[in-house]
Amino acid sequence: MLHDMIDNLEHLAQSQGDFPVYNILGEVHTYGDLKADSDSLAAYIDVVKLPAKSPVLVFGGQEYEMLASFVALTKSGHAYIPVDQHSALERIEAIMEIAKPSLIISVGTFPLAVKAIPVIELTQLKDIFAQKTSYELTHSVKGDDNYYIIFTSGTTGKPKGVQISHDNLLSFTNWIISAEAFSVPDQPQMLAQPPYSFDLSVMYWAPTLAKGGTLFALPKELTTDFKYLFDTINQMPIQVWTSTPSFVDMAMLSNDFNAETLPHLTHFYFCGEELTVRTAQKLHERFPKARIVNSYGPTEATVALSALAVTDEMLKSCQRLPIGYPKPDSPTFIIDEEGRELPHGQQGEIIVTGPAVSKGYFNNPERTETAFFEFDGLPAYHTGDVGSMTEEGLLLYGGRLDFQIKFNGYRIELEEVSQNLNKSRYVKSAVAVPRYNKDHKVQNLLAYVILKKGAGKQFSRELDLTKAIKTDLKDIMMDYMMPSKFLYRDSLPLTPNGKIDINGLMSEVNSR
Known part of the structure; x- marks a missing residue:
């Protein structure tokens, strides 16, 4: 059982300092590197004299420097706020306004002009690592101190920062590394695909760092080039795959994604959205001997609260897979x-x-x-x-219970999507509605839109109008929140309270 995340990393740096902790497209970093780099950065952060326990925003993608920054901040007593470099500007601004970070570590290029807050950019960060400054642990994150703060979608249109403490994280980590359902291998070789701003990432990095394994990072840019993506995955010696079911559905578009091509891949961990029977069956056909784990939980309960290994019997008899036994x-x-x-x-x-x-x-x-x-x-x-x-x-x-949905692994609140749609110069009123498939999974998002007077006349085709609205909103809305289909109406149904009848629209969409 782990008692301290950093103490465990310190032990691993001593006992297996030359063992790889991070491999990003062939660029390898060891446990010794991680200790040296995080020590140097922690020492620098202490010198800057930030307010005690103040949160620090870390901006970037799947780079090694993200992980090293997280570890350094934990050592120096600060919670980190991971923000993905593909985030919409308005979301970044909202996080900045709510969190008021004392420092920004910008591994990727930070898109906002910041004056009152110090910023460490990548070049400076690498210079700090190169100094190889030693560091004594005296005030690391412990107990109820915040370990990280992850921002999720919010009903008011503003994201909510979920505070996860060191104790919260230990509860999750000790469960995942000991639970029979997961059966995490020793020194696991894990795929690191979900972005660090998505708490599903904790399901890969926490057990890997706990058990001295290696993370194989898959940058988001690869997912836009299927051939390169599949070629890269097929060359990875990964044992454990952690993702949303949607991402493995995409991987299965390649006929080469199977046990013959990836003989070491023996474990699949799923969370973030519903794992359908159909996806699990198809995956089982490709990897007949692999352990497929279905887990469930909100960010607010530290990644997952229940899990089970899917059995052959479940694949034959269940219409909907169980979401596990609670920890x-x-x-x-x-x-x-x-x-x-x-x-x-x-x-x-x-x-x-x-x-x-x-x-x-x-x-x-x-x-x-x-x-x-x-x-x-x-x-x-x-x-x-x-x-x-x-x-x-x-x-x-x-x-x-409400209008919060999971789509492609992301938690989306329909009210937030609707509020953002209303920010387009062409839109008078709009509402987002999910369409479900027969597996009870969100298939796509639709937008019902009432246009401002004269807006429709500016375009000869609805397709051009839709493109214009999407262009209007590209810096406001995350890509995964953007509806795939826009339906234009003169009016929308109302409830007795005068609100748009979302339930009625959902029934209309899903009864077709």
């Missing part, structure tokens, strides 16, 4: 609208309790008070998911 230290319950625990088999809201539950949203007490509470004397979180529990303690998923 032992995180009692999970099904409650009704009054907050009372429901009997086995009855459907209600899934709530999770225990040491992996976040302390709340950073600098957002109102949203924290709404989502976090106490249950049976333990810290608890309202997942907003509908589910039920079998008598054996197996968790079954039944959808969302």
Whole structure:
């Protein structure tokens, strides 16, 4: 059992300093490198004299320097805020406004002009690493200190910063490295594909660093070139694949993605969205001896709260795969609208309790008070998911309570998409609606749009109008939030309260 993430890394640097910790397209860094580089940066951060325990924003992609910066910040007592370099400008601005970071480490090119906050750019960062300054651990992140803060989608149009403490992270890490469901290999060779701003990344880096393994980074740029992507994956000696089901669906577009081409690949870990029976069956056909793990959990409960290894019987008999057995230290319950625990088999809201539950949203007490509470004397979180529990303690998923959805692994709140659509100069009113496939998975996002007066007359085709709206919003909305189809209407149905009837539109879209 781990007691301290950094102490464990220090031990690994001593016991296997020459062993690779990070491999990004053939550029290899060892555990010794990680210690030396993070020590140098931690020493520099101490000299800068940032406010104690203040959060630091780290901006970039899948570069090694991202990981080294995270470790350095943990050593120097600061939480890190990972922000992906492909983020929309408005999202970055919102995170800056909410988090008020004391420092920015810009591994990628930071797109905003910043005056009041110090910025360490990549060239300076490499110079700091090169100094090989020794460092004594005296005030590293521990206990209830924030380890990282990950920003998720927010209903007000502003993202929410989920605070994950060192204790929260230990709860998750000790579970994943010991649970039979995952059966993490020793010194695991893991694919590092989900961006660090997505907490699914913790499912690959935490067990890998805990057990002295190697991360094989897959930069996002590769995913736009299928041939290069598949060629790169096929050359990786990975044992463990961690991704959303959507990403493995894309990988299976290549006929070479199979056990013959990738003989070392024996474990698949899925989270972030629903793993359908169809995807699991297809993957099982490609990798008949591999362990396929279905896990579930919100960011607010530290990555995942339940998991199971998918069996042949489940693939034959289940219409919807179970989402696992809750981790032992995180009692999970099904409650009704009054907050009372429901009997086995009855459907209600899934709530999770225990040491992996976040302390709340950073600098957002109102949203924290709404989502976090106490249950049976333990810290608890309202997942907003509908589910039920079998008598054996197996968790079954039944959808969302609200209008928050998972699409391609990203959590999206429909209200945020709608608010962003309304920022286009051509749009008077708009609402985003998900279309589901028969596997209960979001197939695509649709936008119902009422145009401003005269806007439609500026374009000879609806296609050109849609392109113009998307161009209008490209710096405001993340790519994964952009609806794939725009439907133009003169009016939209309203509820008795005068609000757009989203439920009615969802029924209309999904009854076709």
